[in-house]
Amino acid sequence: xxxxxxxxxxxxxxxxxxxxxxxxxxxxxxxxxxxxxxxxxxxxxxxxxxxxxxxxxxxxxxxxxxxxxxxxxxxxxxxxxxxxxxxxxxxxxxxxxxxxxxxxxxxxxxxxxxxxxxxxxxxxxxxxxxxxxxxxxxxxxxxxxxxxxxxxxxxxxxxxxxxxxxxxxxxxxxxxxxxxxxxxxxxxxxxxxxxxxxxxxxxxxxxxxxxxxxxxxxxxxxxxxxxxxxxxxxxxxxxxxxxxxxxxxxxxxxxxxxxxxxxxxxxxxxxxxxxxxxxxxxxxxxxxxxxxxxxxxxxxxxxxxxxxxxxxxxxxxxxxxxxxxxxxxxxxxxxxxxxxxxxxxxxxxxxxxxxxxxxxxxxxxxxxxxxxxxxxxxxxxxxxxxxxxxxxxxxxxxxxxxxxxxxxxxxxxxxxxxxxxxxxxxxxxxxxxxxxxxxxxxxxxxxxxxxxxxxxxxxxxxxxxxxxxxxxxxxxxxxxxxxxxxxxxxxxxxxxxxxxxxxxxxxxxxxxxxxxxxxxxxxxxxxxxxxxxxxxxxx
Numbered sequence: 022x023x024x025x026x027x028x029x030x031x032x033x034x035x036x037x038x039x040x041x042x043x044x045x046x047x048x049x050x051x052x053x054x055x056x057x058x059x060x061x062x063x064x065x066x067x068x069x070x071x072x073x074x075x076x077x078x079x080x081x082x083x084x085x086x087x088x089x090x091x092x093x094x095x096x097x098x099x100x101x102x103x104x105x106x107x108x109x110x111x112x113x114x115x116x117x118x119x120x121x122x123x124x125x126x127x128x129x130x131x132x133x134x135x136x137x138x139x140x141x142x143x144x145x146x147x148x149x150x151x152x153x154x155x156x157x158x159x160x161x162x163x164x165x166x167x168x169x170x171x172x173x174x175x176x177x178x179x180x181x182x183x184x185x186x187x188x189x190x191x192x193x194x195x196x197x198x199x200x201x202x203x204x205x206x207x208x209x210x211x212x213x214x215x216x217x218x219x220x221x222x223x224x225x226x227x228x229x230x231x232x233x234x235x236x237x238x239x240x241x242x243x244x245x246x247x248x249x250x251x252x253x254x255x256x257x258x259x260x261x262x263x264x265x266x267x268x269x270x271x272x273x274x275x276x277x278x279x280x281x282x283x284x285x286x287x288x289x290x291x292x293x294x295x296x297x298x299x300x301x302x303x304x305x306x307x308x309x310x311x312x313x314x315x316x317x318x319x320x321x322x323x324x325x326x327x328x329x330x331x332x333x334x335x336x337x338x339x340x341x342x343x344x345x346x347x348x349x350x351x352x353x354x355x356x357x358x359x360x361x362x363x364x365x366x367x368x369x370x371x372x373x374x375x376x377x378x379x380x381x382x383x384x385x386x387x388x389x390x391x392x393x394x395x396x397x398x399x400x401x402x403x404x405x406x407x408x409x410x411x412x413x414x415x416x417x418x419x420x421x422x423x424x425x426x427x428x429x430x431x432x433x434x435x436x437x438x439x440x441x442x443x444x445x446x447x448x449x450x451x452x453x454x455x456x457x458x459x460x461x462x463x464x465x466x467x468x469x470x471x472x473x474x475x476x477x478x479x480x481x482x483x484x485x486x487x488x489x490x491x492x493x494x495x496x497x498x499x500x501x502x503x504x505x506x507x508x509x510x511x512x513x514x515x516x517x518x519x520x521x522x523x524x525x526x527x528x529x530x531x532x533x534x535x536x537x538x539x540x541x542x543x544x545x546x547x548x549x550x551x552x553x554x555x556x557x558x559x560x
Contacts, residue, residue: 207405369403
């Protein structure tokens with residue numbers, strides 16, 4: 022009798038527990054310590070194999086292809102059949118992509134643009150083994166062909182959510198075009214793979230207003246925002262990626278002044294002034310502008326329209342409530358209050374550490390406040406990586422400034438206060454110490470272990486024949502060969518400088534480095550000119 026009395030309750034409780042467990046396994050398996058790597062989307066392994074070169078044949082009407090090249094700056098889609106590793110996908114959208122790189126190619130004698138592919142641009146719901154969109158980058162400013170690959174490799178190794186990437190040999194209508202780097206676009210399939218079916222919102226802050234890599238969904242008209250549908254959901258999938266060194270998963274505050282430059286180098290301030298003058302006289306040819314509200318993540322006020330550089334670039338359809346969550350997070354970030362509640366602190370610290378090591382200044386760390394994605398979920402914000410062709414100091418192209426870039430004031434051309442996502446976290450002693458731990462892990466496991474040099478050798482063996490026969494290359498094969506030893510040396514010297522800054526034998530802020538220049542790493546053997554620079558390469 023007792024058993025029969027409680028049996029319905031036992032059955033009900035068991036059923037409820039089973040439902041809860043099923044939901045956790047479906048939506049958030051990580052809560053149970055379960056990795057879903059075995060449930061990778063098919064495209065992760067089939068396309069983005071680090072030991073293989075993807076083959077892509079763009080089969081397109083010759084008239085459409087020429088028009089795409091002639092009007093690339095407009096970034097309009099054209100239909101093509103895309104043959105990827107022998108499998109044909111019909112009516113895929115293709116367009117040119119980029120910001121300054123797009124403009125620079127358009128103003129040159131080259132047609133070697135970067136491209137974006139959208140599988141459901143013309144056929145609703147079409148995808149490539151689960152992948153909705155991806156891009157292929159043209160290696161502009163990079164004679165090594167490896168900077169962006171190595172940058173994502175480092176970011177992934179330290180635990181930053183990173184898009185998938187692999188080299189790709191491009192053909193057009195069966196004719197050789199060139200060796201590119203294919204990268205998973207930070208859109209729906211990326212968000213589902215990284216964050217699960219209940220993923221948050223993605224924004225591509227930018228202030229160029231040139232199309233660029235901004236999200237293609239964007240803000241809805243004011244009256245429609247609150248009726249925006251939720252994005253379509255799929256099963257959560259974690260990142261499948263090559264195996265960089267396992268950087269075990271477990272910053273200082275100072276005013277920033279620009280570091281000294283060589284006589285042969287133009288200062289960041291002079292370059293910025295020249296670019297702004299160029300923009301005023303010829304807006305179409307402008308490459309960069311200073312930050313103008315929002316994309317520097319500085320809190321302005323509670324008005325949605327004050328953050329147009331963020332919200333106009335929403336990747337998914339967004340509502341006012343989505344925007345208000347971001348504004349609230351920015352307010353707390355800038356005030357330095359409840360940071361753990363409103364910022365994914367650990368993820369951001371990893372991102373800051375990786376970018377500081379890479380001296381990636383065409384980014385939030387420099388004057389341009391672009392080339393990153395802002396991710397928000399449940400009111401908490403984080404930052405995701407994008408566009409690393411000018412990493413390894415190529416943006417400023419100064420040997421001493423790159424090697425000795427200060428880890429405790431990791432910004433250039435701006436003050437720390439102008440970059441609150443960096444400044445507010447590094448102002449907290451606990452976070453600063455954790456940031457230093459991540460820097461040490463990168464130095465030990467990515468550089469001192471030999472992994473960096475060995476990866477360069479492995480990639481050289483993989484891509485060298487394709488580089489030698491690259492039909493539209495920006496650099497000669499001889500320039501490629503000469504760049505690799507110098508890239509290894511740069512990594513070695515950068516790691517040495519970071520170690521010295523962590524140990525206290527080398528100053529770790531801009532101000533103290535200016536006061537003690539004799540303590541900095543000697544860079545006389547490093548020739549940055551062979552490593553490429555902004556706008557470099559091409560006929």
